Amino acid sequence: MQAVKITEHGDTDVIEYGEYPDPEVGRDEVLVDVKAAALNHLDIWTRRGLPTLDLEMPHIPGSDGAGVVAEVGEDVTRFEEGDHVALSAGVGDLRMDDPTLDPRYHIIGEHVPGIHAEYAAINEDNLIPVPEHVDWTIAGSSCLVFQTAWRMLIDRADLEAGETVLVLGASGGVGHAALQIADYAGAEVYATGSSEEKLEYAKEHGADHVCNYEEEDFAKWVRSETDGRGVDVVVEHVGAPTWRDSIKSLAKGGRLVTCGGTGGGNPETDIPRIFWNQLEIIGSTMATPEQVDDVMELVWDGTFEPAIREELPMSESARAHEIIENREGFGKVVVRPDSEL
Structure with missing residues (x-):
């Protein structure tokens, strides 16, 4: 088969598209004929390399994708040939109340080979059914960001109707999902973006107030917009460049919920502000199977919709990585x- 391959950690020149051995289907695995897949910042980090990441090369990336079941292992009970399925990439012990807290928890595409290939053999527990009316583009691009944003806001931050939420980078993957989820939950939504086009998109998808962070200090803007109070929740996934201002944007008793640090993972912080204002700093990773089911039902019925920047052949994956890295579009x-194709 043909597959996207990372030959070593580095820049986009380490990405190849070419022949790769066909996957062998295990007893509890499903062979997926991949129709569409998508990139996340996770793919950028995996390609660049992380201190805790020790991969066998070449590595197939990809934590988002969908396709048709081509073959099932003999112990598979949930799917049969011809079913439409999408990947839910988090792997944990399903006997736990919250598998994301399993010490061995890992992510398909990051820690083990992913789905950016013509075919992928995936454990049936990491696949979710896709209704046949759902377009492959939506099916292959939604699961990771919508499950992440849903858990952040609905479970970890315990967002309630009437509260105020600041979504950073509202045109990015997690950001544009968080916008829609916060609006659906009945929150008043504040959003940041780097261009008027991105801010217009944010307003069309749930933002009540928008700020161009390239032209304005967003923490001061939040304080001005809220009469000095701040917001109840900040959705933070940028890290070092925004961390201190994210904390400044919170009201007393507010919650900052973070799922990553695309701009840097070791920010300076403001401890006095955290304890004096009794703030909560909340980490969040992926979602439980039940949370995935809850949010993806709302994607399948059209309540939530992923924005698509661009569609490319897998042979142009290097260009796809550049689009994400350069923050082009939304x-x-x-x-x-x-x-x-």
Whole structure:
């Protein structure tokens, strides 16, 4: 089969698209004929390399994708040939109340081979059914960011109707999902972006107030917009460049919920402000199977919709990585096997 391959950690020149051995289907695995997949910042970090990441090379990336079941292992009970499925990439012990807290928790595409290929053999527990009316572009690009944003806001931050939420980078993957979820939950939504086009998109998808962070200090803007109070919740996934201002943006008793640090993972922080204002700093990773089911039902019925920046053949994956790294446009970048185009 043809697959996207990272040959070593580095810049985009380490990405290749070419022949790779066909996957062998285990007893509890499903062979997925991939129709569409998508990139996340996770793919950028995986390609660049992380201190805790020790991968066998070449590595197939990809934590988002969808396709048709081509074959099932003999112990598979949930799917049969011809079913439409999408990947839910978090792997944890399903006997736990919250598998994301399993010490061995890992992510398909980051820690083990992913789905950016013509075919992928995936454990049936990491697949979710996709209704046949759902377009492959939506099916292949939604799961990671919508499950992440849903858990952040609904479970970890315990967002309530009438509260105020600041979404940073509202045109990015997690950001544009968080916008829609916060609006759905009945919150008043504040959002940041780096261009008027991105801010217009944010307003169309749930933002009540918008700020161009390239032209204005967003923490001061939040304080001005809220008569000095601040917001109840900040959705933070940027890290070092925004961390201190995110904390400044919170009201007394507010909650900052974070799922990553695309701009840097070791920010300076403001401890006196945290304890004096009795703030909560909350970490969040992926979602439980039940949370995935809850949010994806709202994607499948059209309540939530992923924005698509661009669709490219998998052979142009290096360009897809550049689009994410350079923050071009808004939403997800979708890649399809060249054989599907």
